[in-house]
Amino acid sequence: xxxxxxxxxxxxxxxxxxxxxxxxxxxxxxxxxxxxxxxxxxxxxxxxxxxxxxxxxxxxxxxxxxxxxxxxxxxxxxxxxxxxxxxxxxxxxxxxxxxxxxxxxxxxxxxxxxxxxxxxxxxxxxxxxxxxxxxxxxxxxxxxxxxxxxxxxxxxxxxxxxxxxxxxxxxxxxxxxxxxxxxxxxxxxxxxxxxxxxxxxxxxxxxxxxxxxxxxxxxxxxxxxxxxxxxxxxxxxxxxxxxxxxxxxxxxxxxxxxxxxxxxxxxxxxxxxxxxxxxxxxxxxxxxxxxxxxxxxxxxxxxxxxxxxxxxxxxxxxxxxxxxxxxxxxxxxxxxxxxxxxxxxxxxxxxxxxxxxxxxxxxxxxxxxxxxxxxxxxxxxxxxxxxxxxxxxxxxxxxxxx
Ligand SMILES: [Zn+2]
Ligand SMILES: [Zn+2]
Numbered sequence: 001x002x003x004x005x006x007x008x009x010x011x012x013x014x015x016x017x018x019x020x021x022x023x024x025x026x027x028x029x030x031x032x033x034x035x036x037x038x039x040x041x042x043x044x045x046x047x048x049x050x051x052x053x054x055x056x057x058x059x060x061x062x063x064x065x066x067x068x069x070x071x072x073x074x075x076x077x078x079x080x081x082x083x084x085x086x087x088x089x090x091x092x093x094x095x096x097x098x099x100x101x102x103x104x105x106x107x108x109x110x111x112x113x114x115x116x117x118x119x120x121x122x123x124x125x126x127x128x129x130x131x132x133x134x135x136x137x138x139x140x141x142x143x144x145x146x147x148x149x150x151x152x153x154x155x156x157x158x159x160x161x162x163x164x165x166x167x168x169x170x171x172x173x174x175x176x177x178x179x180x181x182x183x184x185x186x187x188x189x190x191x192x193x194x195x196x197x198x199x200x201x202x203x204x205x206x207x208x209x210x211x212x213x214x215x216x217x218x219x220x221x222x223x224x225x226x227x228x229x230x231x232x233x234x235x236x237x238x239x240x241x242x243x244x245x246x247x248x249x250x251x252x253x254x255x256x257x258x259x260x261x262x263x264x265x266x267x268x269x270x271x272x273x274x275x276x277x278x279x280x281x282x283x284x285x286x287x288x289x290x291x292x293x294x295x296x297x298x299x300x301x302x303x304x305x306x307x308x309x310x311x312x313x314x315x316x317x318x319x320x321x322x323x324x325x326x327x328x329x330x331x332x333x334x335x336x337x338x339x340x341x342x343x344x345x346x347x348x349x350x351x352x353x354x355x356x357x358x359x360x361x362x363x364x365x366x367x368x369x370x371x372x373x374x375x376x377x378x379x380x381x382x383x384x385x386x387x388x389x390x391x392x393x394x395x396x397x398x399x400x401x402x
Contacts, residue, residue, distance in 0.1 A: 163276030182273030219307020246293030353378030
């Protein structure tokens with residue numbers, strides 16, 4: 001039996017041995033590790049204590065079944081989501097898991113926030129809101145899942161809205177439009193929003209739901225206080241680099257393989273002049289493949305760093321990544337665009353050309369992969385290639401004349 005680490009007394013934290021065991025012989029699932037008043041205890045599904053001898057005898061089998069257990073996440077998540085028994089627990093702030101916050105009798109969210117604030121005045125306002133949410137929900141999977149999904153939807157559509165408004169104000173902004181003869185119609189934008197919504201509910205929601213248990217497995221933190229800002233910024237920068245690398249190679253493969261392009265990536269290229277809402281307009285397979293770079297990078301980081309990742313950092317990373325993806329599809333290049341300040345930043349100009357020409361400029365956030373792999377395309381790339389050619393010509397003629 002494989003047990004999850006560091007949970008509280010309010011929800012199950014164990015994993016069954018094999019799927020067949022669970023289906024054929026539910027009693028083989030020993031139970032959960034919970035924290036009681038006296039410390040950590042093993043209990044079965046009914047909450048009865050399990051003798052230490054049973055646990056010791058199950059350990060060799062647990063080691064054998066570890067790979068199989070890993071494949072049981074969907075079932076485990078379902079069990080964890082459905083099965084929890086609220087109990088008050090106690091603990092010091094230093095070792096507290098967010099779910100280990102005392103679950104007070106008051107069911108209201110703000111009552112939880114007030115009571116946590118009164119008990120731990122050192123926490124800042126946002127930390128109190130955070131801890132209050134987890135204490136109120138009393139279920140980590142649901143708390144993280146709901147928060148992630150709501151955040152994703154509000155940021156996606158919230159960030160796309162200004163671009164829709166900008167499209168409606170041609171006298172002010174048309175001069176900044178990269179392909180200014182191709183303006184998306186209202187119907188096109190509506191159709192795109194509907195497909196994106198469908199994809200969010202059917203493809204991204206399960207991925208978001210998986211994220212918390214998967215990271216919990218690798219030791220993701222949900223504790224308060226939050227990590228320092230420098231650490232959050234550093235980790236997000238690392239995720240940008242990791243995701244960009246994944247995106248470059250996967251995206252390039254989708255173009256270079258005719259099968260992948262025709263069957264998967266072609267949907268995303270329906271709009272040769274992209275607009276903000278089209279950032280996630282793609283086949284479910286593409287959303288899963290490219291989304292793996294966004295979700296998988298922090299998970300890999302979490303695993304390699306021994307759990308040095310807070311879920312807040314993950315949220316902020318997703319927000320940054322959504323802004324990057326939507327802005328890259330906006331279709332507008334301003335004199336104040338980030339690309340002009342950070343020349344290695346890809347931005348809208350880089351990705352717009354990709355949609356226009358269907359080739360080159362495969363990376364998401366930065367320009368270096370396309371630069372080093374010679375897959376740049378577009379006016380600036382042609383300019384660079386032209387000047388490189390001219391320089392070479394000049395060199396050759398100098399050699400000839402010498
Ligand atoms: Zn493409
Ligand atoms: Zn695109």
